[in-house]
Amino acid sequence: MRGIDIADSKNRNTEVLYFSPAEKKKIRFISEHGEETKTQKLIKTGKSLSQLLSAVEGDTAALAEALIEGDPEIDLELVGKYAGTVNKVYINSDLEVVHRVEKKEWVYSPKGELIEERKPKHLVANVKESTFPVKGAKYFPKKEIFNKFIFTRKYQLRHTDGLSFDFLFGIAKELHEKDSMLLMGAGAKGNEPLVFDDGGKPYRAFLEGKIEEDRYLLVMHLSNLELKALPND
Amino acid sequence: MAKSIEFKSGTFSFSAEIEKVDREKVYGWTETKVYDSKGKLCQVANLLEDGRTILPAGSFALKVMTESGQEVSRASLKAVDEEGKEMALHPSVFEQAVQLEASTIEEYLSMNVKTVYQLHVSETSEHLQQELKSGKLYRFKYNYRAGYESDDAFLVANDQAIFMVTGKCVRFEMLGLQLQAPDLSLDEQEEDDLLDFSLL
Numbered sequence: 001m002r003g004i005d006i007a008d009s010k011n012r013n014t015e016v017l018y019f020s021p022a023e024k025k026k027i028r029f030i031s032e033h034g035e036e037t038k039t040q041k042l043i044k045t046g047k048s049l050s051q052l053l054s055a056v057e058g059d060t061a062a063l064a065e066a067l068i069e070g071d072p073e074i075d076l077e078l079v080g081k082y083a084g085t086v087n088k089v090y091i092n093s094d095l096e097v098v099h100r101v102e103k104k105e106w107v108y109s110p111k112g113e114l115i116e117e118r119k120p121k122h123l124v125a126n127v128k129e130s131t132f133p134v135k136g137a138k139y140f141p142k143k144e145i146f147n148k149f150i151f152t153r154k155y156q157l158r159h160t161d162g163l164s165f166d167f168l169f170g171i172a173k174e175l176h177e178k179d180s181m182l183l184m185g186a187g188a189k190g191n192e193p194l195v196f197d198d199g200g201k202p203y204r205a206f207l208e209g210k211i212e213e214d215r216y217l218l219v220m221h222l223s224n225l226e227l228k229a230l231p232n233d
Numbered sequence: 234m235a236k237s238i239e240f241k242s243g244t245f246s247f248s249a250e251i252e253k254v255d256r257e258k259v260y261g262w263t264e265t266k267v268y269d270s271k272g273k274l275c276q277v278a279n280l281l282e283d284g285r286t287i288l289p290a291g292s293f294a295l296k297v298m299t300e301s302g303q304e305v306s307r308a309s310l311k312a313v314d315e316e317g318k319e320m321a322l323h324p325s326v327f328e329q330a331v332q333l334e335a336s337t338i339e340e341y342l343s344m345n346v347k348t349v350y351q352l353h354v355s356e357t358s359e360h361l362q363q364e365l366k367s368g369k370l371y372r373f374k375y376n377y378r379a380g381y382e383s384d385d386a387f388l389v390a391n392d393q394a395i396f397m398v399t400g401k402c403v404r405f406e407m408l409g410l411q412l413q414a415p416d417l418s419l420d421e422q423e424e425d426d427l428l429d430f431s432l433l
Contacts, residue, residue, distance in 0.1 A: 020345075021403050027320065027381050029310040035299040037310065042296050048289035083293055084282045090267055090275040091287060097280070098269045109261045120265055143368055146338045147391040150398065152346045156405055165410045208342060215407035221342065229393035230258055230351055 001158065002196075005133040006184075008171050013133035016164050018155040018220065041083040046075040110231065123195045123202055126186040135190040136182040136207070145181055151206065151221035172216035175209030182207040184220065194222070235353070238326050238397075240388070242333040242371065245361050251350040251397060312381040320381045323374065333388065336372035341387045346400040352388075354395065365390030375399050
């Protein structure tokens with residue numbers, strides 16, 4: 001479980017936990033003879049198509065012939081081995097690992113038109129700032145909002161002690177009584193989207209709350225997509 | 234040509250073609266390229282555990298293996314549940330009509346969403362349009378391809394269109410205080426001891 005610093009409607013804040021309830025895997029696959037199975041990652045080739053083509057100077061017919069005759073794509077020391085842990089690296093055209101890279105980003109419209117060229121934005125996590133806690137920005141009645149956005153992911157909030165239990169119970173009670181969801185924001189003004197990890201994606205978050213006797217449920221619904229009809233063309 | 238699904242409920246039925254809705258189609262997309270210090274284009278590759286072997290993208294294959302290390306074909310596998318009982322294969326939604334059940338906003342909101350589709354209904358049922366647009370929801374079991382486990386799916390509408398939203402519903406548990414410390418209140422003797430300075 002990870003922490004989030006959150007404020008209530010009275011602007012009191014504290015750090016609580018958030019988690020995604022685990023989905024229990026219900027299916028196992030067994031062999032015809034009843035043996036347990038698992039999926040393994042194996043090495044199938046050590047050379048890319050461009051490497052193979054460069055060996056025959058780009059002649060596809062020659063490559064086809066070479067593949068049939070000599071299996072140049074198969075390195076017997078490598079092929080068929082379990083891959084184990086694999087790290088992603090950048091390589092240049094000389095197949096050397098590159099340690100210092102520069103990234104460029106091209107932004108396209110839904111119609112595929114180039115809008116801008118820029119350096120990629122690196123977003124910093126902003127949900128655990130006690131100076132600027134995540135706070136409510138606007139209430140939306142559930143009936144009016146459920147079909148306006150796609151609530152992709154859910155995180156349940158959890159207390160850490162008696163005081164944070166009362167704090168979260170209070171927020172849940174308020175939302176339950178209003179039958180509404182609360183749009184949450186981060187940053188100094190509380191209007192920025194939530195970023196959960198450094199370099200992660202930004203999400204709008206809507207808090208839903210329910211209470212039942214002395215128990216509560218607070219779920220943060222994350223969204224990065226409005227429910228909109230696609231353009232006609 | 235887009236695939237079509239037939240939907241049925243007790244009072245109506247209709248068929249619709251589906252079209253995937255995603256961020257790229259609604260807001261556009263970005264493409265990132267990476268360059269080295271000399272301005273040459275770089276690509277992502279895989280570095281193996283030995284720290285020396287570099288393999289290009291597409292160098293791996295996923296194979297199903299038994300505990301004894303034998304490779305088995307996916308087609309020969311049997312799906313079993315937690316108790317070891319063989320499971321039935323659920324047909325694809327494109328193969329047979331989907332049975333709709335009335336649902337609630339709470340159920341819909343409990344779903345972790347995987348995919349969203351816009352429905353293109355050929356013969357529109359006015360009754361259905363009215364029901365969906367007034368906030369009524371329908372749910373059903375969803376398999377894009379035939380499979381042993383189904384996803385959840387809901388029909389949701391707004392003033393723009395009717396959508397099919399698929400994913401997995403999550404069971405959230407209400408939380409009580411629970412983290413109560415054991416009752417360690419002082420008994421009479423211990424209270425007396427509090428002011429017994431000779432014990433210090």
